Amino acid sequence: MPGTPGAAATQDGEAPGRSPPCSQSYDLTGKVMLLGDSGVGKSCFLLRFKDGAFLSGTFIATVGIDFRNKVVTVDGVRVKLQIWDTAGQERFRSVTHAYYRDAQALLLLYDITNKSSFDNIRAWLTEIHEYAQRDVVIMLLGNKADVNSERVIRSEDGETLAREYGVPFMETSAKTGMNVELAFLAIAKELKYRARGQADEPSFQIRDYVESQKKRSSCCSFV
Numbered sequence: 001m002p003g004t005p006g007a008a009a010t011q012d013g014e015a016p017g018r019s020p021p022c023s024q025s026y027d028l029t030g031k032v033m034l035l036g037d038s039g040v041g042k043s044c045f046l047l048r049f050k051d052g053a054f055l056s057g058t059f060i061a062t063v064g065i066d067f068r069n070k071v072v073t074v075d076g077v078r079v080k081l082q083i084w085d086t087a088g089q090e091r092f093r094s095v096t097h098a099y100y101r102d103a104q105a106l107l108l109l110y111d112i113t114n115k116s117s118f119d120n121i122r123a124w125l126t127e128i129h130e131y132a133q134r135d136v137v138i139m140l141l142g143n144k145a146d147v148n149s150e151r152v153i154r155s156e157d158g159e160t161l162a163r164e165y166g167v168p169f170m171e172t173s174a175k176t177g178m179n180v181e182l183a184f185l186a187i188a189k190e191l192k193y194r195a196r197g198q199a200d201e202p203s204f205q206i207r208d209y210v211e212s213q214k215k216r217s218s219c220c221s222f223v
């Protein structure tokens, strides 16, 4: 959803819609939701992106929903991402469903060390198709890639599932930062492409972009 060009961005942590005391300008804005089972690392993923931090050993399950804003610049365009961190626990599902409709992009996470979080991805996609906009951008992320010794889901399994649903895929780590920024930048680029049309980049495809950036970073990753 295009924002008012040059308008003041909402302050971090402030309820959307209220006027901010300070301003950070942006050209476009988009709502992104983090989804996936409880414990897959959604809150840590957001914290890594927003503040570059990781709090190890602590797991405080999200209650309901929380959000943070961050402005990223892609191809000279400032995109304000309003990122909603949802609770993965079943009992909060009815709360989070209400937010799907406004989201332009969804990051769907599973934990590569937790088989049920991967098996539940199909159920998440069914929910997404029920509650989200038809053209919502979806990205599948296999998080906790830093703990390869406890891996139970192969990277190829994530890739196969993503291909089946026609969505981009990558493995990530909120702990090391691997591919965290890339996931959000790819979303921002797609939102920019949708808002600005084909003029700047006639053949932009988010899946191709993610694949090319993954390959490019494999030699000297963010780890």
Ligand SMILES: Nc1nc2c(ncn2[C@@H]2O[C@H](COP(=O)(O)OP(=O)(O)OP(=O)(O)O)[C@@H](O)[C@H]2O)c(=O)[nH]1
Residues within 6 Å of the ligand: 036, 037, 038, 039, 040, 041, 042, 043, 044, 045, 055, 056, 057, 058, 059, 060, 061, 062, 063, 086, 087, 088, 089, 143, 144, 145, 146, 147, 172, 173, 174, 175, 176
């Ligand atoms: N090794 C490793 N641990 C992680 C990573 N991301 C998160 N964790 C750990 O996984 C646990 C759960 O992380 P959260 O970010 O709270 O999980 P969540 O998906 O937000 O959980 P809910 O709020 O209940 O939906 C915490 O103990 C984190 O420290 C990661 O990339 N690598």
